[in-house]
Amino acid sequence: MRACLRPVIAAMLAGSVLLTAPAATAAEPSDRSGGQGVAPERTVFGAVRAAGQMRMVSGNAASLLRNGVPGGKLVGMPPLGEPRSLAATGDEEELFDLTLLHTGRDGAPSTDHQPFIVKTDGESAWVDVPADGKLRLPRGEYMVSTKIYGPEGEVTDLVWPRLELTGDRTVDLDARLGQPITVTVPNPSATSFLAELVVNIPTDDGLGISLLSWSDSFERQYSAQLGPAGTLDGMTTRIGSQWSGGPADSPYAYRLAWFESGLMPTGFSRxxxxxxxxxxxxxxxxxxPGATGRLAAFARNDAVPSGGFVEDVDFALPTTRTEYYNAEPGVVWENNFGEVHADAGGLTNQLWGAGHYRPGRTYRETWNRGILGPAFSGIRTPDRKPEEVARTDDTINVNLPLYSDTVDRYSWPGVSTGTTSLYRDGELVAELPRLTGKFAVPAAKSGYRLRIDAQRGKPADLAMRTIVEWTFRSGGSPGRTTRLPASVVRFTPALDDRQTAPAGATVRFPVQVHRQPGTAGGPVRSLAVDVSYDDGKTWSQTEVTQIGDSGLVTLHHPQSIGYVSLRAAATDNAGNTVEQTVIRAYRLTSE
Known part of the structure; x- marks a missing residue:
């Protein structure tokens, strides 16, 4: 199984972060975002595809990865921790018989099924179900679910969200109650490559339950909700379906997702x-050069939160593709593009963008074209950490994407190393061997110089070194997070789909200073741009026509092929400065 685009799995339900390696391993996150205090024991049941059929493993996100759910494909699931087993609680005060009877779609007793039960009131607990389906359980409320498998690959999902156990009872889990899940797309030659059914059920202690099914198609898949009619507050269902014209180099894809509140639908047809x-x-x-592209798409609906699955689509570069998205109200499509190269051991760069689409409309997008550089994208970052240069109490925090292709996309560096340094009144506070960091500083207002120096290794061929340096004044703000007056500079020359411009040409292109949103920095007072054609060994000042925070740069390219490096310096009317350098911003070609 190839590595997925996402090395970070963001827990959209809980706001916590689970880190996974591509080879289906998991590690405890070192920093939980948001401080939301989410407990780690959320119970998760996940589908594992084996021998052409889906089988379920239970536990939590970590155990799912250990048992075969591919690392990186699971998005928005909870952090680590083992679910509590009811058998270990010693609750013996009042027990009742609960009997589960499984019936296949042929009407005969099922011999191939996997039931799951979780106590949902009080302190939630996972219940071990014996093979004969006969249990003795304390009085209470339980989530009862099962998967019933048929001889031709049929899979029926049955869920009773809240079964009240107040006496002995028998529950009929009859696969014939399940109705088919079917999705068809306009292109009859398209093939489904991702089908997901994710059901999220609340528990009284706030931990919740996630029931996951993942396959390449909904063929022979059925669903039904059991129990009293009506809806359950906090219960959500996600149904996702993605299609393309083949496993690689398809010129199109369909990205579809639907969300239900309060129930799991009995059958689903679109x-x-x-x-x-x-x-x-x-x-x-x-x-x-030599890289290929990889794209994954995940639908987010903040009104109906749910984790889910992604599947990568690979294609040659450069290329033009058509993506079709259904645009349900409230849905944002989070698209993740990766440039992949074998010599890099995977990704040279990743770009994350948020698509706000409306039905019936046509949009045009470009990816991976333009000068890769720093950006305050303003989108929800994949790891849910603040994208900012900010100060909280007596700590200065730096977390900024350095290789975005446009101002509104987030980037992850694939083959980058470097340092982050902070100086206070000319004295070095600390130099960190990474491209993000936190620095402890005194409360007194002081002058600071913050510098990020990033290098990209081979096989990367552009943005080989990126330096961003800010100067500003800052003092303590007890109990508050204050964004610091930092800016970035964006250049937008006209480049082709191989990131080149013609040698020997005179070109003009925009340059713009983007202030970090929510900062007190004022308008740009001065803006200067230098150019180098020898990887930064020598620099020449360019002609810049400044208009407010923007300008127009004029360059006279040499006749020889090579690379263009750019350096900009800007000062706002409050005295805050930014100096930004990109070595090998783009290529020159004679063609």
């Missing part, structure tokens, strides 16, 4: 019409 879809014509450039 015949998707073209008018329901947003059409995105996307161009993907290549920055590293």
């Amino acid at each position: 015949r998707v019409r073209p008018a329901e879809l947003a059409t995105v014509r996307a161009q993907y450039a290549v920055g590293t």
Whole structure:
């Protein structure tokens, strides 16, 4: 199983972070985002595809990874921790018989099924179900679910969200109650490559339950909710379906997701019409010679929160593709593009963008084209950590993407190393051997110089060194987080899909200073740009026509092929400065 785009799995349900390696391993996160105090024992049941069928493993996100759910494909699931078993509680005060009877779709007693029970009131607990389906349990409320398998690969999901056990009772789990899940797309030659059914059920202690099913298609899959009619507050269901024209180099893909509140639907049928879809014509450039592209898409709906699955689609670079998205109200499509190169052991760069699409409209996007540089993207970051240069009490925090292709995309460096340094009144506070960091500083107001120096190794061929340096004054703000007056500079030359411009040409392109949102920095007072054609050994001042926070740069490219490096310096009217350098910003070609 190839590595997925996401080395970080963000827990959208809980706001916590689970880190995984591509080879289906997991590690405890070192920093839980948001301080939301989410307990780690959330019970998760996940589908594992083996021998052409799905089988379930239970436990938590870590045990799912250990038991075969591919690392990196699980998105938005909870942090580590083992679910509490009811058998270990010693609750013996009042017990009742609960008998589960499983029936297959052929009407005969099922011999192939996997039931799961979780106590949902009080302190939630996972119940071990014996093979004969006969249990003695304390009075209370329980989530009862099962998967019933048929001889032809049929899978029926049955869920009773809140079964009240107040006396002895028998529950009929009959696969014939399940109705088919079907999704069809406008292109009859398209093939489904991702089908997901994710059911999230609340528990009284706030931990919750996630029931996961993942496969390449909904063929022969059925569902039904059991128990009294009605909805359950806090229960959500996510149904996702993605299609393409083949396993690699497909010129198109369909990205579809639907969300239900309060229930799991009994059967689900959608015949998707073209008018329901947003059409995105996307161009993907290549920055590293010999690299290929990889794209994954995940639908987020903050009103109906749910984790889920992603599946990568690979394609040659450069290329143009058409992506079709259904655009349900409240849904944001989080698209993750990766440039992949074998010599890098995987990804040379990753770009994360948020698509706000509407049905019936056509959009045009470009990816991986333009000068890779720092950006305050303003989108929800994949690891949910603040994207900022900020101060909280007596700590200065730096977390800034350095290789974004546009101002509104987040980036993860694939082959980057470097340092982050902070100086106070000319004295070094600390130098950290990484591209993010936190620095403890005195409360007194002082002058600071903050510097990030990043290098990209081979096989990367552009943005080989990126330096950003800010100067500003800052003092303590007890109990508050204050964003510091930092800015970044964005250049937007006209480049082709191989990141090149013509040698020997005179070119003009925009340059703009972007202030960090929410900061007190004022308008740009001065803006200067230098250019180098020898990887920064020598620099020449360029002609810049400044208009407010922007300008127009004029360059006279040499006749020889090579690279263009750029350096900019800007000062605002409050005296805050930024100096930014990109070595090998783009290529020059004679063609």
